[in-house]
Amino acid sequence: MGSIEPPTNAENGSLTFTAAVTGGAAQLSESTGAPAGENDVAKKRKASMLPLEVGTRVLCRWRDNKYHPVKVIERRKLPGSGANDYEYYVHYTEFNRRLDEWVKLEQLDLDSVETVVDEKVEDKVTSLKMTRHQKRKIDETHVEGHEELDAASLREHEEFTKVKNIATIELGRYEIETWYFSPFPTEYNDCVKLYFCEFCLNFMKRKEQLQRHMRKCDLKHPPGDEIYRCGTLSMFEVDGKKNKVYGQNLCYLAKLFLDHKTLYYDVDLFLFYVLCECDDRGCHMVGYFSKEKHSEESYNLACILTLPPYQRKGYGKFLIAFSYELSKKEGKVGTPERPLSDLGLLSYRGYWTRVLLDILKKHKGNISIKELSDMTAIKAEDILTTLQTLELIQYRKGQHVICADPKVLDRHLKAAGRGGLDVDVSKLIWTPYKEQS
Numbered sequence: 001m002g003s004i005e006p007p008t009n010a011e012n013g014s015l016t017f018t019a020a021v022t023g024g025a026a027q028l029s030e031s032t033g034a035p036a037g038e039n040d041v042a043k044k045r046k047a048s049m050l051p052l053e054v055g056t057r058v059l060c061r062w063r064d065n066k067y068h069p070v071k072v073i074e075r076r077k078l079p080g081s082g083a084n085d086y087e088y089y090v091h092y093t094e095f096n097r098r099l100d101e102w103v104k105l106e107q108l109d110l111d112s113v114e115t116v117v118d119e120k121v122e123d124k125v126t127s128l129k130m131t132r133h134q135k136r137k138i139d140e141t142h143v144e145g146h147e148e149l150d151a152a153s154l155r156e157h158e159e160f161t162k163v164k165n166i167a168t169i170e171l172g173r174y175e176i177e178t179w180y181f182s183p184f185p186t187e188y189n190d191c192v193k194l195y196f197c198e199f200c201l202n203f204m205k206r207k208e209q210l211q212r213h214m215r216k217c218d219l220k221h222p223p224g225d226e227i228y229r230c231g232t233l234s235m236f237e238v239d240g241k242k243n244k245v246y247g248q249n250l251c252y253l254a255k256l257f258l259d260h261k262t263l264y265y266d267v268d269l270f271l272f273y274v275l276c277e278c279d280d281r282g283c284h285m286v287g288y289f290s291k292e293k294h295s296e297e298s299y300n301l302a303c304i305l306t307l308p309p310y311q312r313k314g315y316g317k318f319l320i321a322f323s324y325e326l327s328k329k330e331g332k333v334g335t336p337e338r339p340l341s342d343l344g345l346l347s348y349r350g351y352w353t354r355v356l357l358d359i360l361k362k363h364k365g366n367i368s369i370k371e372l373s374d375m376t377a378i379k380a381e382d383i384l385t386t387l388q389t390l391e392l393i394q395y396r397k398g399q400h401v402i403c404a405d406p407k408v409l410d411r412h413l414k415a416a417g418r419g420g421l422d423v424d425v426s427k428l429i430w431t432p433y434k435e436q437s
């Protein structure tokens with residue numbers, strides 16, 4: 001599952017984390033007034049560590065001027081510099097990967113270098129980041145009994161996705177800082193910034209190329225069918241098979257803001273629901289979700305993203321609600337593809353809580369999970385875990401019952417926050433996807 005909205009400081013304690021370490025290596029050794037001899041020893045010891053190995057754990061001064069534990073993910077030599085002049089790509093172990101960055105040596109506290117690298121922990125983390133392709137690969141290899149390939153293919157993926165390549169993109173009126181690596185074609189390897197056409201999502205290396213493109217590009221909205229319009233909001237359904245290049249461009253773009261999510265080259269199998277804010281210049285993409293045309297696991301959503309300039313406006317919640325409206329029209333229950341990101345899970349928990357508790361509040365008499373599922377298109381398992389998390393399921397006289405004290409419901413509803421923009425179902429003109437043969 002993809003990221004939806006950035007956390008507030010309150011939601012994500014890691015952003016307000018303050019490390020106990022307040023001083024850097026240089027300050028410490030100077031202020032202690034240690035004898036010159038010891039200082040030399042310390043200097044030599046530090047010099048012998050350099051350049052730091054990939055995998056090293058050390059403290060690093062972050063943008064809050066405090067020191068935080070990091071792991072060195074990659075290193076590169078600074079052009080025209082001495083043998084040990086490297087910069088390091090680090091992952092702050094307490095922060096989300098979107099904050100990974102290149103840092104200079106002077107930001108690292110070499111006194112804090114840990115020499116033992118814990119590979120076992122590493123493997124566990126990696127296994128959580130399996131992609132659909134890898135899952136499939138693993139299923140296949142398990143059948144054939146070549147388990148040793150699993151770890152190798154996972155490492156390969158990890159190797160490939162670790163360092164953020166594109167730092168910023170230009171999209172419509174916005175210049176946006178990216179969050180994660182995205183596997184753009186190799187000819188874009190040397191680019192730090194990419195210029196996107198906000199309508200067809202073609203991307204270019206230079207501003208002049210984009211300007212030339214904008215004079216020719218005749219799209220003013222995503223390709224595909226407009227299936228929803230309400231005020232200035234429009235939703236377009238784009239078939240990945242009919243609009244392959246658009247689908248691929250969208251995936252490249254989205255991966256810049258989504259961690260541990262496969263980039264699907266096989267866009268044929270997906271429908272993309274692209275949400276736009278419309279004005280007289282055209283329909284500007286604010287976010288999207290993708291959906292498999294056929295899902296045996298009853299997934300009604302694969303990836304979901306609100307672009308950073310449009311976050312915190314309720315669009316993520318709108319996209320989730322929209323995915324369930326489509327499921328209702330299909331007469332099916334749905335669930336988002338796993339794994340859910342931290343932010344994705346928060347958004348879904350909020351949506352499920354609001355929808356289910358609103359019903360429980362108004363409902364008179366008994367109601368079963370099955371009935372709730374039929375009314376909302378939310379999968380029974382998701383209903384059960386939501387109600388269990390809220391401690392609304394009790395075991396009484398040998399059976400599970402939903403206990404719906406109005407005061408408790410109100411408290412949970414308040415905590416779940418507002419629902420954001422509503423989907424006006426009367427404005428949805430849509431028929432479920434059918435394979436044309």
Ligand SMILES: [Zn+2]
Pocket residue numbers: 197198199200201202213217218219
């Ligand atoms: Zn274009």
